[in-house]
Amino acid sequence: MNKITAAITAVGGYVPNFVMTNKMLEDMVDTNDEWITTRTGIKERRVLKEDEGEGTSYLGIKAAENLINKKGLNPEEIDLVLVATATPDMFVASTAAFVASEIGAVNAFSYDLHAACSSFLYGMSTAAAYIEAGRYKKVLLIGADKMSSIIDYTDRTTCIIFGDGAGAVLFEPNTEGLGLQDEYLRSDGVGRNYLKMDAGGSLLPASVETVQNRQHFIYQDGRSVFKFAVSNMADAAAQIMQRNNLEDNDVAWLVPHQANKRIIDATANRMGLDNSKVMMNIQNYGNTTSATLPLLLHDYESQLKKGDNLVFAAFGGGFTWGANYLKWAY
Numbered sequence: 001m002n003k004i005t006a007a008i009t010a011v012g013g014y015v016p017n018f019v020m021t022n023k024m025l026e027d028m029v030d031t032n033d034e035w036i037t038t039r040t041g042i043k044e045r046r047v048l049k050e051d052e053g054e055g056t057s058y059l060g061i062k063a064a065e066n067l068i069n070k071k072g073l074n075p076e077e078i079d080l081v082l083v084a085t086a087t088p089d090m091f092v093a094s095t096a097a098f099v100a101s102e103i104g105a106v107n108a109f110s111y112d113l114h115a116a117c118s119s120f121l122y123g124m125s126t127a128a129a130y131i132e133a134g135r136y137k138k139v140l141l142i143g144a145d146k147m148s149s150i151i152d153y154t155d156r157t158t159c160i161i162f163g164d165g166a167g168a169v170l171f172e173p174n175t176e177g178l179g180l181q182d183e184y185l186r187s188d189g190v191g192r193n194y195l196k197m198d199a200g201g202s203l204l205p206a207s208v209e210t211v212q213n214r215q216h217f218i219y220q221d222g223r224s225v226f227k228f229a230v231s232n233m234a235d236a237a238a239q240i241m242q243r244n245n246l247e248d249n250d251v252a253w254l255v256p257h258q259a260n261k262r263i264i265d266a267t268a269n270r271m272g273l274d275n276s277k278v279m280m281n282i283q284n285y286g287n288t289t290s291a292t293l294p295l296l297l298h299d300y301e302s303q304l305k306k307g308d309n310l311v312f313a314a315f316g317g318g319f320t321w322g323a324n325y326l327k328w329a330y
Helices: 022-026 033-040 056-071 095-102 119-132 208-212 222-243 261-271 289-303
Strands: 005-014 018-021 044-047 080-084 109-113 139-146 164-174 179-187 253-256 309-316 320-327
Touching: 005 056, 005 119, 005 289, 018 022, 022 033, 033 261, 044 164, 056 080, 056 095, 056 139, 056 164, 056 289, 080 095, 080 119, 095 109, 109 119, 119 139, 119 164, 119 179, 119 289, 119 309, 119 320, 139 289, 164 289, 179 222, 222 253, 222 261, 222 309, 222 320, 253 261, 253 289, 261 309, 289 309
Parallel strands: 080 109, 080 139, 253 309
Antiparallel strands: 005 164, 005 179, 018 044, 139 164, 179 320, 309 320
């Protein structure tokens, strides 16, 4: 009997209609298009407005529906729904459970997975483990974040970076040796205070003071995060190549977290990859946190070929980071 691996068999994506350009941000904070583009690679990002929907679940539902319609999938066949997110609709109540119900995945169990910008990367490992164990046949992994809900649009260090969006992939069993091959996942609590949202959790519950002090918005020590991200994300990608005896010619695509173009370039250079092998949409969406990796797959799906070697790499708050090696299955 051939070994069972977990392969991605379908992809979906969704971004809101409203486009927030760098020019718009020039009227909101002390910044300009040239500065943003040079330092981040971002030209615009999408923002979910109130009249478009409610929260992260809306984005996730749209991405899942896109996948279901493209695949011709009966949602009742889905066994598990995972929602990777840093911005759940609400605390306590599971966003994934609501998404599953709304898309008609009535036979699935579901839960949220939170590892900041590495959430989807970690979710790939989780989904694959269920498939490889033979417990489930169809696992829907969604990466979705409404970052605009925790962004202070008077803070020029963060408001220029983040956008809203969602992507989804379906994992199914494969016996051709395709799908997830290896993973190199890491975390280090030393980064806890460099990228965070102070209030709203059990450590600092919401109060009049926390609202007045604007502590319910994301805070980032950009210089420290950049330093850690450049070294660790590039190192993880290099490690996954070394462990699997992959040369630059063996890798069809780098699928990097879209946080900063300079970080992406550093990772590609460490791997010895030409820019033509690097998936990039940061210029259109900014950093959509848990959604960056699946949105790349959604945007580049038509260029992927069966058997292509893909290396995924991400870095997030906490700190969390890592790289996955996957063979494309269709």
